[in-house]
Amino acid sequence: MTNLKDKVVVLTGASRGIGAATARSLAEEKPILILCARTKAANEKTLTDVKTIGAESESHGFDVSDPSQVNKFVEDIVQRHGRIDVLINNAGTGKMGSVKDITPREFLNVQKINVMGPYNMIYASLPSMLTNDSGIIINLTSARAFIPDKFYAAYCSSKAALLSMTQCLHFDLKKTNVKIFAFSPGFTDTDMVREIYSNDEFRQAALTDSNGQSPERPAKVISWLAREAPENLRGQHVQIQFNDISLRSGLEN
Numbered sequence: 001m002t003n004l005k006d007k008v009v010v011l012t013g014a015s016r017g018i019g020a021a022t023a024r025s026l027a028e029e030k031p032i033l034i035l036c037a038r039t040k041a042a043n044e045k046t047l048t049d050v051k052t053i054g055a056e057s058e059s060h061g062f063d064v065s066d067p068s069q070v071n072k073f074v075e076d077i078v079q080r081h082g083r084i085d086v087l088i089n090n091a092g093t094g095k096m097g098s099v100k101d102i103t104p105r106e107f108l109n110v111q112k113i114n115v116m117g118p119y120n121m122i123y124a125s126l127p128s129m130l131t132n133d134s135g136i137i138i139n140l141t142s143a144r145a146f147i148p149d150k151f152y153a154a155y156c157s158s159k160a161a162l163l164s165m166t167q168c169l170h171f172d173l174k175k176t177n178v179k180i181f182a183f184s185p186g187f188t189d190t191d192m193v194r195e196i197y198s199n200d201e202f203r204q205a206a207l208t209d210s211n212g213q214s215p216e217r218p219a220k221v222i223s224w225l226a227r228e229a230p231e232n233l234r235g236q237h238v239q240i241q242f243n244d245i246s247l248r249s250g251l252e253n
């Protein structure tokens, strides 16, 4: 894909943080941008921003962890737009704390949003992508899939599961033109990080004292992945540090 003009791009977690920045970055290429969050109201600012940039856009509210809500959403999109060209599974959550202090319900909630959320979106979207033999899926995982730490059991385990699911699905899709990528944005200044840092104990356990990069940085790489879908990165864990991705994506010269 050389540009995203008129492509149907579904973006979850579009209301805030990396998702909102990704929406603004994608909007420059004038796709049909489908913004998702838990409520339509949460997307209001992002919707205004992307329309101001000039992209056709619509907003949807549903819970990615609920398969029936996801199925209903995908059916509606495919019926009205005919296809989904790009699916970006960005919505995510965290719950910090030692396993003994996190209730089973809280632990399960992280898995339901971070693992079952992308699974539900992919399960609902794949039939149409396979029928068209075309599609790009980008799952937002985390370097935390590889970096265990105290207080991180719920989040790290969910992102490791999502990464593994992405890499396995890549093999299932290898002979098709549906391409799947796992992307780790790196430490980014968003509500998720601010919430962790609002607790002194969690802040002291963090890898860095910095509040993280601007969401515009990973957003630019996500847009590049969606546009270029580089063949040699299919099924790979793509991250910005320690490689040439920032150069390839145009983030740095």
Ligand SMILES: NC(=O)c1ccc[n+]([C@@H]2O[C@H](COP(=O)([O-])OP(=O)(O)OC[C@H]3O[C@@H](n4cnc5c(N)ncnc54)[C@H](OP(=O)(O)O)[C@@H]3O)[C@@H](O)[C@H]2O)c1
Pocket (backbone or CB within 6 Å): 012, 013, 014, 015, 016, 017, 018, 019, 036, 037, 038, 039, 042, 062, 063, 064, 065, 089, 090, 091, 092, 093, 113, 140, 141, 142, 143, 184, 185, 186, 187, 188, 189, 190, 191, 192, 193, 212
């Ligand atoms: N920030 C970082 O340093 C960092 C590092 C590595 C990976 N990541 C990953 O990057 C992604 C975005 O993170 P972020 O920091 O931008 O997060 P954020 O600012 O906390 O935003 C989370 C987004 O996910 C949506 N969301 C949460 N639960 C949902 C649910 N059940 N159904 C539908 N939407 C839901 C939220 O929608 P509402 O507004 O409706 O709540 C919001 O748009 C996440 O997958 C995160 O794990 C972030």
